[in-house]
Amino acid sequence: MAVIDLANPTRFLTLVDRVLPWLAALTALVFAYGLYRVIGAPDDYQQGATVKIMFLHVPSAWLGMMGWGVMTVAALGTLVWRHPLADVAGKAAAPIGAAFTFICLITGSLWGRPMWGTYWVWDARLTSVLVLFLLYLGMLALYWTAEDPNRSARAAAILALVGAVNIPIIKFSVEWWNTLHQPASIIRMGGAAIDASILVPLLIMALAFTLLFFTLHFAAMRNEILRRRVRTMRMMQASGA
Amino acid sequence: MSLGPHADFIVASYGVTVLIVAALIGWIAADYRAQRRVLADLEQRGVTRRSQRTGGGAT
Numbered sequence: 001m002a003v004i005d006l007a008n009p010t011r012f013l014t015l016v017d018r019v020l021p022w023l024a025a026l027t028a029l030v031f032a033y034g035l036y037r038v039i040g041a042p043d044d045y046q047q048g049a050t051v052k053i054m055f056l057h058v059p060s061a062w063l064g065m066m067g068w069g070v071m072t073v074a075a076l077g078t079l080v081w082r083h084p085l086a087d088v089a090g091k092a093a094a095p096i097g098a099a100f101t102f103i104c105l106i107t108g109s110l111w112g113r114p115m116w117g118t119y120w121v122w123d124a125r126l127t128s129v130l131v132l133f134l135l136y137l138g139m140l141a142l143y144w145t146a147e148d149p150n151r152s153a154r155a156a157a158i159l160a161l162v163g164a165v166n167i168p169i170i171k172f173s174v175e176w177w178n179t180l181h182q183p184a185s186i187i188r189m190g191g192a193a194i195d196a197s198i199l200v201p202l203l204i205m206a207l208a209f210t211l212l213f214f215t216l217h218f219a220a221m222r223n224e225i226l227r228r229r230v231r232t233m234r235m236m237q238a239s240g241a
Numbered sequence: 242m243s244l245g246p247h248a249d250f251i252v253a254s255y256g257v258t259v260l261i262v263a264a265l266i267g268w269i270a271a272d273y274r275a276q277r278r279v280l281a282d283l284e285q286r287g288v289t290r291r292s293q294r295t296g297g298g299a300t
Contacts, residue, residue, distance in 0.1 A: 039242055049245040053254045060258070099265050106261075107254045114247040212262070219269050226276035229290065230283065237288045 007084055009225045016222045023218065027211040034208045037201035044198065053111040055202055058186070059209035060103040064132060065167050066213065067097020071139070072164040075157035085221070087153035088228070090160060091143050092220035096213060098136035105133060116180060124173035125181035128166060135163040149228060 044051035070093040077086025109119040146152030174183045185193040192199050244251050
């Protein structure tokens with residue numbers, strides 16, 4: 001099957017049906033190994049066992065941003081190339097990205113209370129991630145209230161492109177402003193500032209979360225294709241075709 | 242494995258994450274079953290897409 005064939009929803013569904021069980025199994029395996037490594041990881045010399053929250057918080061933060069990245073690429077696919085699956089991919093990514101951003105905010109708060117003495121501060125990193133979550137909610141409202149997917153596609157694509165401005169703001173907020181949130185400690189000049197005994201389990205968990213994201217994304221795309229088929233068939237039934 | 246003096250916060254973090262991910266998986270699985278059921282019902286009533294009649298594969 002050539003890559004161009006995947007533009008055809010029926011062929012894409014065939015591929016998803018074939019790939020999804022393997023992807024789900026691989027996700028479960030990597031999660032099992034990741035959690036095994038998390039249990040065996042040592043406590044941090046400053047945070048103690050509370051560092052275990054980071055194994056959830058950091059991957060979900062990455063995926064919250066990656067979800068919007070997927071929607072941005074999908075938006076280009078909708079507006080520039082008018083790819084038949086682009087809006088399907090964007091719509092499917094929205095609730096998943098929102099869920100991971102929400103996990104990031106909740107686990108960050110639960111880490112902040114014992115470490116900073118507060119659940120929340122209005123610093124640039126926390127506020128920009130909250131803005132990302134609100135953008136996701138706006139996107140979901142746009143998708144779920146529009147009756148015709150063709151009409152919502154263009155508006156959603158524009159919102160995705162506008163919202164993409166927030167992604168570099170989140171990433172560089174800890175460098176551009178004085179924040180209570182610590183600066184980048186993994187993807188930074190000079191390499192990661194975390195010991196391998198904690199970094200390796202963190203990266204395995206990040207891989208597991210990423211596999212989970214794509215497993216759910218493929219499944220949600222399949223649902224959206226089926227939903228659009230149902231809509232088409234109902235319209236044909238109503239028109240007596 | 243000792244979770245130290247902040248065990249409640251660690252357990253709550255993992256609990257909330259499991260709940261949200263489980264809800265997401267459950268919602269996507271239920272949506273799939275619902276769409277399949279409606280499609281099967283429509284096909285049983287003889288409603289077909291144009292592409293099905295011509296053997297193509299549009300959405």
